[in-house]
Amino acid sequence: MSPPPSLSSVASSLLASQGLQLQSLKVFQSLWAGYGQICHVTASPNSSLNSSAETSRSASTTNSNVSTPQEVQSFILKLITPPPTKSNDEGHLRKILSYQVEQYFYSELAPRLPSSIPVANCHSSINQHHTDGTSTTAMMLNDLRQRYPVAGEKRAQLTQPQVHAALDWLSGFHGSWWPQVKGMDRRSFVRPPLDEANLDSKDGRGKGVWLNGGYTYLATRRREYDALASDPDSEWNKPLTEPLEDTLSLSEIVADVLAPRAWGWSPTEEYQTLIHGDVKSENLFTSVSGEEVAFYDFQYVGLGLGVCDLAKLFTCSVPLGLLVTSSGTGFGQELAMQSGEKALLKRYIVRLKEVSRKEYDWSVFVKHWETALVDWLRFQASWGFWGNTEWLEARVRWILKDKTWREEVVGGWKAGQRSMEV
Template structure:
């Protein structure tokens, strides 16, 4: 389990890095050049680029050094998320990479009581672009990545992510504070009232054979894209866990796709994902109609979170779609769990 740190974790030596690379190191590492890329959310650590000489190889180092815990739900959620990511890179990533799923190659996962260090390959060499909003070509490629990831794990979710058994960072169980912040006088009071019923419906569906391992934070900032726009790699697996793949899809469309694209071509994007998913997992019984129903409920669930936390991304599209879904399906949801 990740712990608070009083002092910084020591840098990896050239000898440490040579050992971590194993067969990938054709020569011994003699010098390491380190550059800070970003700090982690809320100051819980940092992401660094390590350039190794004479290999001319760049690696990514994620260092998690959380502040002292204050006992809050938010702090515990973040701590658990890094435990999950460590589990993912130890146990899931090697298997996924053998199936052609483009994720960073893990070289070292060290959580030995001195914080957490994850040393991994740099996706930017193959996928150099990270646009903040995706056009149609980039969106189709990103949805194809999701379909491959979801299809591989559909009906076979690994047990190693037990500390975060249900995927996504906005799931209701960990977001009651945001639920409380939805004012009774707001436009979303009806959605607040049906939140538990909605959560139970999605959880029940995820426990079936269409449940899969979701990324849990599949947004543009966590997606690297090739120069031609047709290849995609993904990173940041803090909130992966069992859920419906539709949750990743709904979040991605709401957060990361050009507004005009998702407004005009929502069905095209959804059908592309569904067709790729069926091809990947060979589950012909999961119809587009069933997936679309899951997508609508997943979008509603994410809007529930934003109604308390704050709206961002494709706000107008997400709000308008959510209101239509509530009008069409709200009574049905409430009746099912009355």
């Protein structure tokens, strides 16, 4: 197996395509399982190119408005050099595909976003596949910290201004893509990792974002789900994994309701958009005031309902005091939607409809929101809890006992299945 290229050689090559030369490079983060590095890079205009340009300008009698910035510029280099692809290793395949999805997003989709939804610009990139089964993927991105210097930090709770800014960014992102996704060719979207790996070469591999955004959906978490189904000591074993009337379990029905499809009927298709897929404090920067935010890390961007992004944000990064008036066991074992939670959701949906210019009835939105909470709890119960655990579990206990929710979600799904069989 050939050694991976050096960081400096990759950085220099990507910068050269922009007429820049490397000044400094510092690694500040390693990727999962040693698959690569993220580096801070500084660069300046290539002096040899500038000299030639100056000579040309001196010899020319034509005035020009073109100028070359002389200041040192700041970039982020993301270099991925994973080991060879391992067949049937779902986690490995997921990561490999996720970096390709991220590169596609930055190169092809991010430029289509309005300036009101800030993301990093990808100035140059490479995606090389080698004969020994290894690959080299790299992106030179502008440094968001120049404008948004405050990092969200790992598993940190955001301040109220940061929460509001995150909701405004997400509603703008989801709202911008919502009217556009129907025009996208879903056949080219990236399938679940094992499905993607088993595609015949004549069918081609997906090139785009994930068909199902995020990394926690049930189709790729069967191992964890099976562990929950075989754990009688878990409170969530029976409610989430027992078959309903000799059919699928509640978790499987909920997953099917939320899942986007390449073709065929889906009960939530009308409301699907592109979602970030990994919304948490660790994946954002904010302004000093906290009133502006920019998300990054688009490895799991894909189709889905916007509320699926919100479910993770509310559980993992929103202070409990913004969701409920009492904390801990003070709000009981079962919890209906409280005023704080409702206010945050209202802020989101109002802007979502303004940006998308589409309608989203509040009752339908709440049904989708509560369905997303059930699905998110299924993942946490099978993988491990963190964040506002007591709030999430109390909300889902209440949701599962709500006859209206069951009739609309489970009953609606069954009716849809029957109509497809006719």
